[in-house]
Amino acid sequence: MKIRGSYIAAAAIAAAVIAFPAFLGAYPLNVARNVMTYMALAISWDMLLRSGQISFGIAGLFGLGSYASILAVLRGGMDPLLSIAFAALFAGLVAFALGFAILRLRAMYFSITTLALMEIFRIVMHNLHDFSGGPEGAVLPGVIFDGNASALYWLCLGGLFVTIGASAYFEKSKLRLALTAIRNDETSARSNGVDIFKYLLVAFVVTSTLQGMMGAIQVQSYGFTTPDTAFDANFTLLPLAMALLGGIHSTIGPMAGAVLLGIASEWLKLKIPYGHLVVYGVIIILVILFMPNGLVGLVRGAMRNARRQGTVAAGTGATGGVE
């Protein structure tokens, strides 16, 4: 009953979100697209985090997807919509190849390497003048769907739905057992038949594909990119902050964090144009210090306490006479 209730709630929210363009103007739709892009990145970052690997390379794969898409259209004459699928696969393929090297690293070494990869991609795009357009970037002849605000919104929403679907599959399938086992205790995982490298590779390739896809959607929606916008560190930092605020190791946590921080940042951008990232930084520090399990952890903790108090009350009622 309870599960059916949450499915109905999710379907209702999805329907409402799909219907947004019917009653929202261009500016709110643009804000919504921003929030959805960061949300998808936050979820994908969390999906890999479930295996214990902290990636600082989100912007790298995002930028790679952006460039794969824009260059496929510019240099290859590919259909813009098809180029999004191409860019996603391209990012996945690059991750597959890189995975053989970097998924043997752990903890800090893995994180730093992913950060360095992002920088390498950026520098490569900077310097491939003839192919990528160099520091000035690349410009498409036109924006996908002729810039129709509703269509762009639905495109981004589609990318988000794919990401949520993938994350939900990670949570429901045996991937959850594998990734959690790897995160908790690799030795124990190995002794129980978990092929650690295989599952890390699956998680890394899938999340990189999603990040590349979101980059491609972004670039097709704006019609241009430069190395500094495509590989902007914000595409790493903001999703990370959102997932931490909402609560890691879940789908719902990064989603909640993205809604809150995404809307807050739009508002802050208007209030303090160049200072909103300072507020972001403060939020990250406060969350890590006082709310390590994020909002979802806070809610779960409160629910657990309520339940425990309920059972304690019932228990004393039943056994009070005996003791």
Added chain:
Amino acid sequence: MSKLSTTGLTKAFSGLVAVNDVTFGMEEGEILGIIGPNGAGKTTFIHLVSGILMPTSGRIEFKGRDITYAPAHERSRLGIARTYQLIHPLENLKVLENVMVGAVFSRGKSLKEARLSAESICAELELDGLGRDTAQLSILEIKKMEIARALANEPEVLFLDEVMAGLNSDETKQVIATVQRIARERRMAVGVVEHVMGVIRELTQRVIVLEAGELIAEGPYEKVSKDPRVIEAYLGGAA
């Protein structure tokens, strides 16, 4: 043919030879004791045959197949399972899920099948409260959970590395009885590392004794325990 055998198995950590030229075999249905003073190389030996460490030299065979350098997860799928001297719970999974991991990844079962087999193994070990977090378990329950997880691998060879450590005598008896019954029912070969000699005497048909990485004696406990080399190893060569 032996279920599991080693030939000249050696592991050196730079200068220190932790396991030195050990040749032995384990037969179907046998409960084998692995004893020796602290630092004798018992745990390193189990690490080697279960694939957690790779040997420096020598050979390991499982049912005649060379598995000397096979990765640990492959050995688990072939049928070699183990528990750890230091507990290794998966703290972000529930108790039942901990046990399911063995069934899903070692046996390739679906989540549904794995759930059923994990439930029946836990019932056999009298472990309940399977929806709990591992942090809520007593030490006995964690040890049972780890045995259950190893059994969910449906192994042909099982190593129990000091599972009785930290348990009182009643709990130890309970675990012994269960291990004996399951080993008999499933015709498993079981290797037991234990410091409590009463447990070894009661549980095993045969023991091997390691000292400073070398196999110094082999045979039934009653005989081995009277071997002068074994006594010397335990008493520290005072004589």
